[in-house]
Amino acid sequence: DTEVTQTPKHLVMGMTNKKSLKCEQHMGHRAMYWYKQKAKKPPELMFVYSYEKLSINESVPSRFSPECPNSSLLNLHLHALQPEDSALYLCASSQGSTREKLFFGSGTQLSVL
Amino acid sequence: QKEVEQDPGPLSVPEGAIVSLNCTYSNSAFQYFMWYRQYSRKGPELLMYTYSSGNKEDGRFTAQVDKSSKYISLFIRDSQPSDSATYLCAVVNTNAGKSTFGDGTTLTVKP
Numbered sequence: 001d002t003e004v005t006q007t008p009k010h011l012v013m014g015m016t017n018k019k020s021l022k023c024e025q026h027m028g029h030r031a032m033y034w035y036k037q038k039a040k041k042p043p044e045l046m047f048v049y050s051y052e053k054l055s056i057n058e059s060v061p062s063r064f065s066p067e068c069p070n071s072s073l074l075n076l077h078l079h080a081l082q083p084e085d086s087a088l089y090l091c092a093s094s095q096g097s098t099r100e101k102l103f104f105g106s107g108t109q110l111s112v113l
Numbered sequence: 114q115k116e117v118e119q120d121p122g123p124l125s126v127p128e129g130a131i132v133s134l135n136c137t138y139s140n141s142a143f144q145y146f147m148w149y150r151q152y153s154r155k156g157p158e159l160l161m162y163t164y165s166s167g168n169k170e171d172g173r174f175t176a177q178v179d180k181s182s183k184y185i186s187l188f189i190r191d192s193q194p195s196d197s198a199t200y201l202c203a204v205v206n207t208n209a210g211k212s213t214f215g216d217g218t219t220l221t222v223k224p
Binding site for chain 1: 145147149154155156157158159162201205207210212214215216217
């Protein structure tokens with residue numbers, strides 16, 4: 001199984017809502033990542049988890065809260081988002097945490113109204 | 114100066130053409146070089162991965178790295194409409210824990 005599964009595929013939320021994005025991988029990878037991608041731009045790193053511990057937070061606003069319940073799961077909790085947070089949110093995993101050979105999920109297309 | 118500069122495109126070619134996609138990088142500390150393919154509304158998919166100068170071939174795809182010139186290329190032979198996608202180069206410096214994507218080149222292969 002070389003898949004990274006993300007749910008939901010699409011999400012529309014208001015600025016006062018709380019929602020969560022979910023990501024799952026069963027490749028035994030020890031590093032998991034959240035990226036944000038705006039249209040016609042490359043993915044931007046948000047968070048890195050290595051061995052279930054948060055190792056990198058790229059100065060992401062606190063309205064985004066990551067969680068790694070176990071080595072296969074990664075969540076991104078969203079609260080009080082702004083319209084400019086609308087983007088494709090990608091989860092990725094890799095064997096090590098040095099970001100070669102990233103396996104990406106299909107992403108969650110998020111719209112904040 | 115950006116750490117990775119990618120030829121912006123977009124690029125449109127007829128089916129069967131040879132496609133050349135190119136990136137340059139600024140820091141010789143980058144050790145690993147990747148090409149990802151991203152279809153519309155999907156996540157990037159790792160196409161090619163290399164860490165040394167020279168060529169690496171996989172089917173119709175060839176990745177070329179020239180560390181002395183800090184230049185990486187992806188060649189696609191006998192291009193197919195299914196190759197229509199955005200191609201992202203990426204470079205990694207494991208010592209610094211740093212990874213950078215190019216801005217992407219959108220390729221359209223016309224039947």
